[in-house]
Amino acid sequence: MSAHSPGRPTWVEIDLSAIAHNFGVARRSVGPDCALYPVIKANAYGLGAVPVARALVEAGAAGFCVAMVEEAIPLRAAGIDLPIVLLSGFIPGLEHQVLALELEPVVFDLEAARRLSRLREADAPLFPVHVKIDTGMGRVGCAPDELPAMVAALDQLPGLKLDSVLSHLARADEEAGIETTLGQARTLRAALDALGPRGQGLRLSLANSAGLLGTPLARLDWVRPGIVLYGASPFYPRRSWQDDGLRPVVRWLTHVLSVRDVPAGTPLGYGHEFVTTRPSRIALLPVGYADGYGRVLKGRAKILTHGRQASVVGRISMDLTLADVTDIPACRTGSRVTLLGADGAGFIGIEEMAGWMETIPYEVLCRLGPRMPRRHLFNID
Numbered sequence: 001m002s003a004h005s006p007g008r009p010t011w012v013e014i015d016l017s018a019i020a021h022n023f024g025v026a027r028r029s030v031g032p033d034c035a036l037y038p039v040i041k042a043n044a045y046g047l048g049a050v051p052v053a054r055a056l057v058e059a060g061a062a063g064f065c066v067a068m069v070e071e072a073i074p075l076r077a078a079g080i081d082l083p084i085v086l087l088s089g090f091i092p093g094l095e096h097q098v099l100a101l102e103l104e105p106v107v108f109d110l111e112a113a114r115r116l117s118r119l120r121e122a123d124a125p126l127f128p129v130h131v132k133i134d135t136g137m138g139r140v141g142c143a144p145d146e147l148p149a150m151v152a153a154l155d156q157l158p159g160l161k162l163d164s165v166l167s168h169l170a171r172a173d174e175e176a177g178i179e180t181t182l183g184q185a186r187t188l189r190a191a192l193d194a195l196g197p198r199g200q201g202l203r204l205s206l207a208n209s210a211g212l213l214g215t216p217l218a219r220l221d222w223v224r225p226g227i228v229l230y231g232a233s234p235f236y237p238r239r240s241w242q243d244d245g246l247r248p249v250v251r252w253l254t255h256v257l258s259v260r261d262v263p264a265g266t267p268l269g270y271g272h273e274f275v276t277t278r279p280s281r282i283a284l285l286p287v288g289y290a291d292g293y294g295r296v297l298k299g300r301a302k303i304l305t306h307g308r309q310a311s312v313v314g315r316i317s318m319d320l321t322l323a324d325v326t327d328i329p330a331c332r333t334g335s336r337v338t339l340l341g342a343d344g345a346g347f348i349g350i351e352e353m354a355g356w357m358e359t360i361p362y363e364v365l366c367r368l369g370p371r372m373p374r375r376h377l378f379n380i381d
């Protein structure tokens, strides 16, 4: 692409001011004594980990959480020097990187801790690790009653320092899950109590976005907000971003490639699944399922252009989508099209798109394809 190339006419805008606002919502919910470690795994849910992390450092993050070592590399390369917790630990062979990048792994078993300890130089400062216990998610972590033995064994390993005990909530987003959530919080607290004096000074972490907004008992010493920062209610579909006082973060834009007039009875796209019922103006949009505009959106999705709403018609292809703009005469080649975000009085949110896609807002964001440029801006109107 030459320096003068206009570039791809489809991109994703990320409002860093909105992320900072949403961080403020999480901060106010947990109070001043609880540390926030934003979850920026999966490239900050598809929105660009480095610029998002920089905005969150400014907003007051105490550290970050990623899933795996690879996700921490660009953060360290960009000069992010806050603690980075590796939520999914690390696989054998990555010990050197964990130590060199000063990442803080969650350990689920002693073997991983032993591998780190062996490599730690005798005179190096103690290296922080976190232990995860399974209080009810049924995925990772040792059983709560195994914690005392785990801590005792960790204490024998030279070079390591246990920082916190954490766990993950399984049903904090559900109204019907409140007993499970409270039970998980009590189990974590009891596991700490069972350590007796050794438990003093260990930090506890349990809450994701739903937990930190909805369950005071789950807030503890540090929390791990993810989706709330990116502008969707963790309680979707029960609540919306407005209910939780959030600001939308994402705007997904494309531009009309061409507009065609077709007579009634014209079949459009693969499989001829859609046939026009009236003389129609059909806009061709350079976006498709390779960008995360999923095929399931066929017959459901709306787009916004010139402040008006139009329907997506026909099957969505890998790189192209059709929209019926018959009632929007101003729409022509080059017209701006909003797939997510606001246009005039119209708005399409990630929650609404999640409904069309029969999924959750997390997946809408994580599916935003890597071939679309991300533009990080402040105060998108």
Ligand SMILES: Cc1ncc(COP(=O)(O)O)c(C=O)c1O
Pocket: 039, 087, 168, 207, 208, 209, 210, 224, 225, 226, 227, 228, 234
């Ligand atoms: C261990 C852990 N903590 C926190 C989060 C953040 O969750 P949420 O985006 O619901 O806030 C996740 C995300 O999946 C996670 O795996």
